[in-house]
Amino acid sequence: MHFTELALNKPILKAIFEKNYDSPTEVQKQAIPLVLDKKDLIASAQTGTGKTAAFALPILQLLFHQQDATKKNKRIRALIVSPTRELAVQIEAEFKAYGKYTNLKTAVVFGGTSIEPQKDILKKGVDILIATPGRLLDLRKQEFINLDKVEILVLDEADLMLDMGFIDDVLKIDRMCPEDKQTLLFSATMPIKVIQLAKSILTDPERIEISPTAAAAGGVLQLLYYVPKPSKIELCLHLLRNEIKGNILVFRRTKNGVDKLEQTLIKNDFKVDSLHGDKSQSARQSALNKFKNGEVNILIATDVASRGIDIEDLDAVINFDLPNIPETYIHRIGRTGRAGKSGTSYSLCAADEKKYVKEIQKLLQKPIKVVEDHLFPLDPEAKPPIHKKKKTGSKHKSGRKSAASKKNKKRWY
Missing domain, CATH: 3.40.50.300 (P-loop containing nucleotide triphosphate hydrolases)
Incomplete structure (x- = not known):
């Protein structure tokens, strides 16, 4: 038509x-x-x-x-x-x-x-x-x-x-x-x-x-890296130094995560800025302008802050944190590979994010290509960490008192 x-x-x-x-x-x-x-x-x-x-x-x-x-x-x-x-x-x-x-x-x-x-x-x-x-x-x-x-x-x-x-x-x-x-x-x-x-x-x-799958542009090469959570930052730095070039949009789930990653990349001499909901309108617009003008080539953002922003000539998207909503993944990767151009998405998946990958692949109706040969592989048997509640209170067994406690106790009788 x-x-x-x-x-x-x-x-x-x-x-x-x-x-x-x-x-x-x-x-x-x-x-x-x-x-x-x-x-x-x-x-x-x-x-x-x-x-x-x-x-x-x-x-x-x-x-x-x-x-x-x-x-x-x-x-x-x-x-x-x-x-x-x-x-x-x-x-x-x-x-x-x-x-x-x-x-x-x-x-x-x-x-x-x-x-x-x-x-x-x-x-x-x-x-x-x-x-x-x-x-x-x-x-x-x-x-x-x-x-x-x-x-x-x-x-x-x-x-x-x-x-x-x-x-x-x-x-x-x-x-x-x-x-x-x-x-x-x-x-x-x-x-x-x-x-x-x-x-x-x-x-x-x-x-x-x-259909959401229609929006996952055909021109986007999707790559998935299974990586231990503490090694994500090292893998990200390695990819940025050696493999990913051009204009890059990095997604993190939280504002705090955006700030931490931005500081790390700045320390490693990358040209980077960020977008999230706690930033003032002028700071957000400034970050976007710097990215569009080529003053920085890496923009780190939360999903809410980046929604609806149209960035032309985006070479790559990095999912530093995988989204828990599968449609959000498609929305993210659809930022690159627009208007017939090619682009690549890199997703870093820790053990506790494997369940999100399953849902995303179900929506895509196809598997995402896994890159196995990299510096920080995740043990295939690795399970999500179990966060145990820290015990608080006395280190002594219930019903037992320390000798000092007994000594200092004043009797009322």
């Missing part, structure tokens, strides 16, 4: 071709006609499948006929709610790129930065607003945002939004928009809480499911 078959107008098609896209991805093929038909939609698709364009292109098309409204008459007609600042900025960039030959105005608002410049942008009139929930509600409370004219509401990365505790905010935002709006919900995974949310706010939705 070609983009010209999707009933998009010439200004939008011109912008698509300038980005060197000819054929829509699977989620775009399925979603664009449904959105243009003004259907509510629930779509399950991983990052890297082109889902932002799957809603951005039809929204630009649907709003095109009112694009020349004067500043006074400009109202927010499409609202995209995103869980993280980075993802919100990324979505805005795509809307601006696809809408460059239209007169539609797009803006983004998010927390962690001054609210005043965002108020100034809103005063000038906006057609399409991308927002994180907290900042959106702040601006609404201060009456800088009016959602009475919203025709299309998009909830992006709904599973992450709920994981981050935004369920009440999302329901509030939904109630602030007109009842007859079109609602589109996109989510990488479909846990029960996302399905329940969809049932409560969507009307007769169409359902699209792009």
Whole structure:
């Protein structure tokens, strides 16, 4: 299929071709006609499948006929709610790129930065607003945002939004928009809480499911290293010195883990920065810019901080810690090998993570290639460590007292 078959107008098609896209991805093929038909939609698709364009292109098309409204008459007609600042900025960039030959105005608002410049942008009139929930509600409370004219509401990365505790905010935002709006919900995974949310706010939705395995790009070589947990850092350093070159994204499960690994790599003279939820917005943006500009070639991140960040020309992904959710693994490795390019994922698996590998391979429906010939092999018989509870209290047996204790004891009789 070609983009010209999707009933998009010439200004939008011109912008698509300038980005060197000819054929829509699977989620775009399925979603664009449904959105243009003004259907509510629930779509399950991983990052890297082109889902932002799957809603951005039809929204630009649907709003095109009112694009020349004067500043006074400009109202927010499409609202995209995103869980993280980075993802919100990324979505805005795509809307601006696809809408460059239209007169539609797009803006983004998010927390962690001054609210005043965002108020100034809103005063000038906006057609399409991308927002994180907290900042959106702040601006609404201060009456800088009016959602009475919203025709299309998009909830992006709904599973992450709920994981981050935004369920009440999302329901509030939904109630602030007109009842007859079109609602589109996109989510990488479909846990029960996302399905329940969809049932409560969507009307007769169409359902699209792009299988997770389709998102594990064919161009990604997946390698698995079984390694004792204390040797992971040594193996990681060895791989970075000898095998893994180019731009590298390293995933750790915790913020503390990110910080520890960053310090170790800095001590070993690697150019590295990091992303996690405890960092300020400016620090996160600075880390991302340094990585994109080539000032550092290694970025260490938690899954939440990295969600939705689009990094071009990523050569490798390292799963320093394996994720306990199999879909997350696919989401991670899908960061490399994009747009027909090749990439490699390296997964370091300790004894207590073997169970995660089983679940991941079950989802992939194929085994991951194991690298056995390396410096720090894990004993095949190694079992996960059993963490015994430390005994506290007296070292003396129950019911026994030390001689000193007996000596010092004052009798009451």
